[in-house]
Amino acid sequence: MAEREPVIGIDLGTTNSVVATLQGAAPAVIKSRSGSTLTPSIVALTKTGKTLVGEIAKRQAVTNPESTVYSAKRLIGRKFSAKQTQQAVKNLSYRVETGDHDDIRIRLGDKTLSLPEVSAMVLRELKLDAEAFFGKPVRKAVITVPAYFNDGQRQATKDAGRIAGLEVLRILNEPTAAALAYGFGKNVNGKIAVFDLGGGTFDISVLEVGSGVFDVIATGGDTYLGGEDFDGRVIDWLAADFQKEHSIDLKADRMALQRLKQAAEKAKIELSTARETQLNLPFICTPAGGGGALHLQKTLTREKLEELCADLVARTVTICEQVFAEARVKTIDLKEMILVGGMTRMPRVQDAVKEYFRRDPCRGVHPDEVVALGAAVQADALTNEESDVVLLDVTPQSLGVAIAGGYVRTLIQKNTTVPTSFTEVFNTSRDNQTTVKIMVLQGESDLAHKNELLGEFILTGLRQAKRGEVEVDVTFEINSEGIVSVSARDRETGQQQSIQVTASGGLTEDELKRILDEQADLMLEAKVEEEVKTKQTELKALMKEVTELMPQLTEATRGDEFGQDALRKANKALEVARPAAERGDLVKVTESIDTLTRTISLFKGVLQRIGR
Amino acid sequence: MSMDEKVDLDPERKQEILDLEQKLGNNNLFEFLGVSNGASAEDVRTAFRELSRKFHPDRYFGKQLGSFKVRLDKIFKKLVEANQTLTDDVRRAAYLEANPFVRAAIRNAGAAQAPPIAAAPKTEDEKQHDEERRARLARHPYLLKTNKLQEFVSRAKDAIAKKEFSQAFTHLNQASQADPNNVEVKNLLAEVRKQNDIQRSEGSFKHGVEALARGDDNLALQAFKSAANGGHVLGAFKAASMLDAANGDPREIKTLAQKAVDGEPKNVEYRLLLARSLEAAGMKAMAKKHFEEAARLEPDNPEVKKHVKKRWPF
Incomplete structure (x- = not known):
């Protein structure tokens, strides 16, 4: 048998990324060329014009705050005008600008880059690590995204893969990947839950596993709830205190902000094992009116951190409650409960999980690596005939169209197994109408404007006839990756109608x-x-x-x-x-x-x- | 014809795809999923998962499928729709409401399993009593409903005690028409279904043993297979061994042996058969896993030793 082409699984994280592959019968993480398993998802442009990726970019972040891009995953696939984008931009030390069609651009030196291009740099680094490991070119990869990512975010991640020179076999949901890694090669039968609190996002998924079939029953989450938000609370606390004492806004100073961010993250991690920790930031700023440099020195206790983040932890539990209600599964029926993501190391999070699920989480699953391992399993399943793994994943959010009065008609319910499709008939409402505009939305609100607008599809070139006479079948399709596509056909003539997509936040085909x-x-x-x-x-x-x-x-x-x-x-x-x-x-x-x-x-x- | 199209599918799978495609127009979603009319949400979901193994497009990722790609996509989407509709209480009710012929099929399924019970001849006294009661109940619709329900439930319980499950099933079906949301009825229905399956599969298994004694191997195999379908572990093993002895399709042997292993994970003999069939089906990695598991369970078993040695000479 000819040797199979190497395939990899990539966990493209908010703070760190991991690449893995199937070795023999088990998935394993591929170490970076510098020997570490995690690669920071950070990209920087140095003053001399060199591009840095990963650990090396992270190390110079403090001295080069304006040209060091981190947390790109929080912005990918979003629109510049979105509330969450505007919120996020406030705490970033690099410059974010608006693109031609309300997309987000990042200023790096004299260039502006789209988010897929930034993420592509991280992906390319991981690809090179994998190539060094295999000793030959690697082209095919499965890339994971939070289960609650919408269509735009998935598209943008896929674009990033293409830009990095990868053939993206599949965009895979992170909690599903974790379940795959957990259940792979074991004879697991029963319901399991995956609680994934990562650097930027939160996901909870309930699955039923049996003889190689991984059936996702329900999933939910929040793409703006993760470690970065916990760090944000500490930054705000430090900055507010400093402001009170010295009347200086540290967050306005990009370098100070970058130092605050690193100190906050470090303190948070330390408090997972220690009861209290010191934050020491000497020479954090120089007062504008002259005088000596100011220092920041604070003690943060675990209790204080928990108090600052109490509502964030509570939100994860609320989302769990919703998802379990939707899945009509009781927590006592679970066979196993898997914790994923670095944030699940925080004792308060573990306690909240134990209290809600009334059980201890599964040991022996590495919270940082398990997603990449699962991606490697899926990459193998798609390319290896011997694989016995079948994945029945779902769409995390409902898909609908805007109707008169600003309401939504739901066409595909959330938690529907993908791939799936739905065909809806549209009528012309005027005589000789030649175009019909369809606004496709994703989300759970009844009100159109409260959902994410995936795109406006304009059916053009309809045949001229009396109103109501032209009936067009519009088929909405969600593929295995959770990506939406729309096609249309004239009912009477059977003619395929062309569709024009506008108002999408991602990269255009051009x-x-x-x-x-x-x-x-x-x-x-x-x-x-x-x-x-x-x-x-x-x-x-x-x-x-x-x-x-x-x-x-x-x-x-x-x-x-x-x-x-x-x-x-x-x-x-x-x-x-x-x-x-x-x-x-x-x-x-x-x-x-x-x-x-x-x-x-x-x-x-x-x-x-x-x-x- | 489609069967002659050159694609990366074996003829058997092609035929299965074409067969299911024929059923796409069938509005009875129970039949499309191959479950009995009125099957529970749990049974529907299980059937859906099993069918996904064959018809999920991912199973053929990157393969040359020609016209079969569209067929598969259509089939899987319909499977998703059927599963989604029949496992959600609200949607299932709406679907049954909109499709009277399916409702009728469910009723017939209940009736066909057990002929109506002939009422025992009643004495004059009893008749009078009945008359009175009927008149009274007619005036009180709520009581009427409850009594009817109670009556069906108690009849069902009697039938269960006598292990006449198909009769119990009929009674319960009627009870559930009187009150679709009654928890006791639902639980009993689930229990009866389970017991009925067990009874049927035990029956099949016995037929199989008898047929084997008569020397009718073909019939025995069929009987063991249907016992295996009802969850009979030994039946699954017998069927798998017979196929194995007759050099049957390793994948079919694998599926049956898997059932046996699922039922009794600690049985080395079952596991060895599964491992051998996996090996024959070309799934080396899985086969290895099961050989290793067998070795773990019973390191001294001569066949285990032979295999482990054959494979790993160190």
Whole structure:
């Protein structure tokens, strides 16, 4: 059997990312080239114009706050004008701008980048780590997203994968991935729950597992509830105290904000094991009116942290209650309860979970790695015929269309197994109407404006007829990745109607194409550069050979006009070759190689004739 | 024809896809899922999962499917719809409301399983008593309903005590028509279904043993298979072994052996059969897992030793 192409699973996290693959019968994390299992999801542009990704980018964040991008996952697939975006931007030390169609752009040096491009840099780093591990190119990957991600966020993540040069086999829900990793290779039968509180998002999923079938019964979550929000509470607390004492807003100073952020995260992590911790930030700022630099020194106890974050923990429990009610599953019927995400290390979170589920969570599941491991299992399941794994995942949010009066008609209920589709008939409401506009929404509210607008679809080129006579079947489809597509067909003529998509927050097809072309250009450039380098080396070797032959030839052809001429020509060729070898112009280098090759054969011919 | 189309599917699977595609137009979702009319939400969900193993598009990811891709997509979407409709109380009720023929089929299914019980001849006194009662109840619809319900329930309980499950089923069905939300009735129905399955599968198993004694292997195999379907563990094993001895389709053996192992995870013999069939079906990794499990359960078993040795000579 031919060796199978390597496939990987990637957990693209808010704070950290992990890459894994199936090794033999078990999934395993692929370590980065620097030897760590977690790669910080951070990208930076240095003052000298170098791009840094991962640990190395994280280390220089404090000294380069404006050009260090973190938490890109909190912005990906969102609209600039969205309330949550505006909220998030306040606590970011890098600059966020609006794009052409209400999309988000990040300013990095003199360029602005889309979110998929930023995430692609992290993905590319992981791809390189995997390639170093396998010793050959890796193209195929499964990438995970929070289960509660909507269509736009999923699309954008998939775009990021494409930009990174990956063929994205599947966008997979994180809690489902965790369940896959947990149940893989074991004979698990029964209901399990996955409680996933990560760096930026919260998900809870209930599944029923039996002989290789992983059936998601219900899922819910909040894409703005995670470790970053806990850090935010500590930052706000520190900044508010400082403001009271010194009347200075530390959050306005980007470098101070970055230091606060790192200190808050560190303190929070320490408080998972210690009862109290010190926050020391010397020289945090210099007062505008002169005077010595100010320092920040505070003690944070576990109790205080829990008090600051009490409502965040409570929210996770409320969401659990909703999901279990929807799933019509009682917590006592659960066979196992799996904790995922770094935030589940916090004692208060563990207590809340234990209290709600009335059981101890499953041991032996690594909260940071399990999602990537599950992604690797799914990547294998999709490409390996021997795999016995079947995944029945669901759509996390209801899909509907806006109807008269600003209301929503739901077409596909949340927690419906995907892939699924629904066909709805649309009528023209005016005589000779040739276009129909359909607003597609995702969310649970009855009111259209309270849901996420996925896009406006305009049916064009309808045949002209009396109103109500033209009936168009519009099919809404959600694929296995939770990504929505819409197609339309005239009922009477059976003709496919074209659909135009507007008002989507993601990259347009043109933009994506441009980015991919740029990538291709970059690759081409890299290739040309490599070729030039090889030719330069070749040229230099030839120059050396000619130079070494020169004295021999001078000796042998002393007084011979014919030899003198050859020598003159050789000297001239060398003169031309020298700058070419240094500067590296491909055309000139190639020319010089030709001349010198001829010179050498001439020299050799002369030496032979003279009989040496 | 479609069967001749060159795609990455074995003929058996092709046929299954074409067969189910034929049923797409069938509005009886119970029949589409291959469950009995009126099957419980639990049974529907189980059937849906089983069918997903064969018809989920992911099972054929990246394969050349030609026209079968569209067929599969359609089938799976319909399976999702059927599952979604029949497992949600509200939607199920609405669906039954809109499809009287399905309601009729459910009633017939109940009736077909047990002919109506012939009432014992009644004495004059009793007749008079009945008359009076009927008149009284007619004036009081709530009581009428409750009494009817109680009567059906007690008849059902009698039938259960006598292990006449199909009769019990009929009574309970009528009881549930009188009061669809009665918890006791629902619980009893679930119990009866379970018991009925057990009884039926035990019956099938006995037929199988008898057929085997007569030397009718074919009939025995069929009987064991249907016992296995009803959850009979030994039946599943017998069927799997017979197929194994006759060099049957390893995947079918695998499915049956899996049932046996699920029923008795600690039985080494069952597990070895499963492992061998997995190996024959080309699922080496899974086979290895089960051989190892067998080795763990009974390290001294000669067959285990042989296999483990064959595979790992160190």
